[in-house]
Amino acid sequence: DGHTNFNPAVIFDLGGKFDRSFNQAAYEGAERFKEEFGVEYREFEIQSDAQREQALRRFAEAGNNPIVVAGFAQASAMEAVAAEFPDTQFQIIDAVVDLPNVRSVVFKEEEGSYLVGMLAAMKSETGTVGFVGGMDIPLIRAFACGYVQGAKAVNPDITVIQNMTGTTGAAWNDPVRGGELATGQIQQGADVVYHAAGGTGRGVLQAAADAGAFGIGVDSNQNYLHPGSVLTSMLKRVDVATYNAFKDAMDGNFTVGVQTLGLAQEGVGYAVDDNNRALLTDEMTAAVEEAKAKIVSGEISVHDYRSDDSCPVS
Amino acid sequence: MSKTLPRWADLILIPAINVLLAFFVAGLVVMFIGEDPVHAMGIMIRGALGSDYGIGYTLFYATSFICTGLAVAVAFHASIFNIGGEGQAGVAGIGVALVCLTLDQTHWLLTLPLAILGAMAFGAAWAAVPAYLQARRGSHIVITTIMFNYIASALLVYLLTNIFKMPGSMAPESRRFEDGANIPRLDQMADWIGLDMARSPANISLFVALIACVLVWLLIWRSRLGYEIRAFGFSDKAAVYAGISPFRITMITMLISGALAGLMAINTVMGDLQRLNLDSVLGAGFVGIAVALMGRSHPVGVVLAALLFGVLYQGGAELAFEIPAIPSQMILTIQALVILFTGSLENMVRFPMERLFLFINRGRA
Amino acid sequence: MTGQPETAAPDAPAIELVGISKAFGPVQANKDISLKVRRGTIHGIVGENGAGKSTLMSILYGFYTADRGEIRIGGVPTKIQNSDDAIRAGIGMVHQHFMLVQPFTVLENVVLGAEEGRLLKPSLARARKLLTDLAREYELEVDPDAVVGDLAVGFQQRVEILKALYRQADILILDEPTGVLTPSEADHLFRILEGLKAQGKTIILITHKLREIMAVTDTVSVMRRGEMTATVQTADTSPAQLAELMVGRRVLLRVEKTPAVPGETVMQVRGLKVTDGHGVERLKGIDLDLRAGEVLGIAGVAGNGQSQLLEVLAGIAPASGGSVSFKGQPLDLSRTADPKYRRRLGIAHVPEDRHRLGLIMPFAEWENNCFGYHDRPRYQARWGLMDRNAMRDDARERIEKYDIRPPSCDLKAANFSGGNQQKIVIAREIENDPDVLLIGQPTRGVDIGAIEFIHNQIVAMRDRGKAILLVSVELDEILGLSDRILVMFDGAISGERLSRETDEGELGLLMAGIDPKRAST
């Protein structure tokens, strides 16, 4: 009967659906669904923390189902509201909410980051690469940790400079500061800079392009932003997760519980397209593909920062 | 101090015309972005007042605005412009959280009064430094309070990421309060008397805010302290002549103002979020300025203006749901226009009015 | 001779005003005023405070625009809509409140608005030269590089005159120029004016001092309540006649009072010093004894420290040295001094500036009626609230007793006339029955009828055995009211006289810092 009251909605997090990154991925997933099945969906962009509960409750109240929510910051609002509306199906991305009507989708960002870390190390001529994170939280540390592991796997002596943009939600949308941080890293010798900073990354990639260094995008495929300057993008298939939630609910197949998406599930990966193909040599691709296979097979295990709040390498 | 305008024109007619002008310009903005302002207005009013759910949210927002509006109004009476409500309310949230996190195993009847004290104390404390600097060192309180807003948010971030944060959680927020710190919501209270009302975050602090209105009215117009505050506000030199200490009045007024701003943390932190997070204040500190200006710094005016802004906030949120092309910044714009028209462009209406009334009076004489 | 229109008839009046009216909101400041000023004369204008003299001159100078009426310069109708027009028409004005930029140098102030080109340097150089010439010609020496804010008022006034001359004014308006000058400085100014007159310039002089009118003017006009009531040749009139024209009835300025019976000293001041915010010493060691049952008058030209003395004694300004004791108890003179506490001790204060200090203009009369006494137990109700009925009752009582009009305690202070505002303040301070009344300029801006009433109240208080310290710049008032007179000059007491043993001439010398007795002995 999930079919009868199918009325999908999606809520984007701070940074907005056009952050060219995390939220945009969710947006694209929803759009793809709309195009394929001709079903309209409701959407809302969070502007401040205080709106979260109201937005969720508003959609649930209005009979929307399923409701997909992007972003870890929604977890506590979801806990409250999902309990109030047990008949509504919810999906949260990037956090785990343990309720019988909630599907939690989490990614193994460390695995994808490991691969782009390898590419960065192979591309680097200076032996120094950089990382700019958005908000300083375990999730972003997991990106950083995977990236360092991958880079060190290629070149144990490599230096990885890491900066976080801030400690609040505003850190997702501060390209000026992102550019300043990337410029600083480049001045210290980094020639590849990876960002996991949502809208802030726009400044990071721009600064890298301006300085003739390489940037690495995140979440969505950002290779097109500065063709020839973006080495690759670490893909996190938020779009797929969003699309699947809508589709499963439409088909009456919506499952609850935790879904963990890693390389094996094609939930993360790295982007190759016309914009960056020329930047990646065959050896580079081969090395990364090999590592990918090993990770999938379990031969290489990438440490997840979140498992013990620490990173074995830095 | 106008001799030409009757009281009713000064208190009602001019603000009303100004608010209408503000909404008229806002309507033009809506038209510019390609939407129908009448339709948008309809959505807003229906969204805010058309259902008990909407009314609940409207009252919830209005509660916060009453607190911050009173805060600005009290300071205005002493000719002090407190734009630090945002920071004071934010820091007050810490006070509320400390009380709630410690006592949430008990009962709200115990937690609420203590949380009120905590909120007011923390809010007042955050106002104390700018007040002291103004009173003793003449530092411009408008700029110091703005700075204290920024410092408050840095402090809050520090505390939430380093002290209050739950292990394993990524969001910079405290843990959820237990039942002992859950104050009754309006729908629960309606339930006590057998009424049915949709769930919304409006809660008992609405009554706390209304009591604060009465107390502020007594303070300003009936008490000796209020007499001194108003005298100081009209003329600080004359106040000195009468033995009213500018230092004392500045400090006390700002402490009261900060405490009132802090009071809104009860509504949001305790009444709605039930945990402390980064932006529990939601710009209400700034809305307070518009509310106080529109309400002519009188508690009754403040309540009416707060309700108007409650409608605006809830209706605006509804608008953003219904017409995603109108982002929630629409509310910010209307707020700006209201401040502009009732505050700094006020004379645009007042001057012609004065001339009109002078003309009428001459005609009569 | 620039700015003079070519077509000017040679014997037309320099200035002719026809039917000038001006209202400020509900206040009709000038009503249908007409005036002719002959070229090459000094024309005096007198009138009570608020009569509209400054307004009229400001209209002539383009500072305000008249609602109705015409201005003719040299016989030619001239539109003067701003000061620029006035300057072009050859008019210069020295305002009652100087229009100088304090942090600027003399030179910068002089060239402001009359610069030669877009760059400053050439203008300043030219102005420096012209200034030295002017200074030599008219005894107007000032250091062109001095910062105006550091200059004494007399010198600031010279800068104002230089500004006008630099703009080649033919017509010079001076609005109460001697209010801030000592008699000798005033004499100097009048010599300058005579010199200007000899050069063919036309001068309009506003003053309250009938002596000055008689001494320097050729013609005098009298204004009352916004109207021009008369214009006469100075030679044909007398001070008494002018006074009558000013207030509209015969004036009786003598105060009826019996000789004083001074009792013991209630307030003793020793070595009192005050330094202002700029580090300038405004009181340089004042000693005085105030006895019960006497009126002690403080005479002096405005700005010689009387205001500071009053403020320190009232507790609204700190002293930097010295001591004051009240009934044998020393008073705290630090910055924490509390006027409320002084009032409780029995020291009341009627401030010089009732608008700025004595009243809260937007407060109702009944609220003002307890201003400063609002902490008295009789105004308190429960829980920190005030007893509004008690406040109103007191107010009504005093309105009745002091004949305050209109007799409504609910009216805002702003809506009472100047004289009635003063009555509100005086009623409040006297009715609280203090032992010492400090009273500054009690009749400033108050009409004759009210002056009599206020003077009688002061004498009655003295006769009840209270001590009164009276500060006034009006010598007549000082002489009429006081039993004993101290004259202040430059922050110090330059002489003490019993009022029945002195006269205006002697006090005038003391006000200039010259003690005729000491000089002769």
Added chain:
Amino acid sequence: MDLAELFQLFDSTMRNAAPLLLACLAGLFSERSGIFDIGLEGKMLAAAFASAAVAAWAAAPYVADPFPGQISGLGLGWAAAWLGVTAGMLAAIAMSALHGFASITLRGNQLISGVAINFLAAGVTVLVGEALFSMGGQTPQLTGAARFTAIELPLAETRRGIPVIGPFYADVISGQVILVYIALLAVPLTAWILFSTRFGLRLRAVGENPGAVDTAGISVTRQRYSAVLICGVLCGIAGAYLSMGTSAAGFVKDMTAGRGFIALAALIFAKWRPWPALWACLLFGLLEAIGSKYQNVDVGAFVIPVQFMQALPYILTVVILAGFIGKAIPPKAGGQPYVKER
């Protein structure tokens, strides 16, 4: 810390200081004329938006026959950046004119007007941006000639060998966006206007004693309006720098992030004088650079948290305002409307 690291810090300082400096000088003109301006923030924000929007539009290819809903660009790639700056100036001037109308003509409260302008800019930029570009209030990413990029000054690389000065010139002075140089040049220009021209004399006078200016035959209103408009021009460049001269390469909402208030604090710190304004802005720029480069500063005994470093400019502002660095006396007539007839 070696020299190279220091110079990197200085390099970042220059970029941070440029918008502060422009806004600070903008405030200087306004406040010296007696009009307080806490709306610098809003004007910058409006300018940042307008300049990015117009630059994006100008640079977009010209479409002769757009299909319904499609907007044609101007195809003026080569001029896009400067068209953007002009638009930014116009937007800030419009806001200034509003402030002037409220505070000069209508004699309204200048603080309230400033507050309103800040809110208005925060709201309207997103509203209009969303209406034009449907990108959550952002403008499209600016590329190529639609933005300003760093320019190498002559001799920067060839003379790098000169000890200290060489690298300083090459790393700190050279390699900035042209708007940074404009900001730096604005300082001597402001000083010259203020102290060597007739306009400057009148400007200073009108902020101290408008009555004196009025009676000298100069229009107070005109003088104040011109000051306020100059303020708009400078705020316009400051805003344009943020959206077109930094790596943001476009507008994002609230991108001024309190810089207007810091500029105001710098103005007070500088006691309303142009050269000290330069040093004050460089100081705040340096603080910002330190705050982002050294996030948690370990001083041995304890770690200074990043939040403290980030709040440092605000804390310093309060300390400055508290007068611990000497009392700053604002222009005497500042904040009060000039009223002849009460």
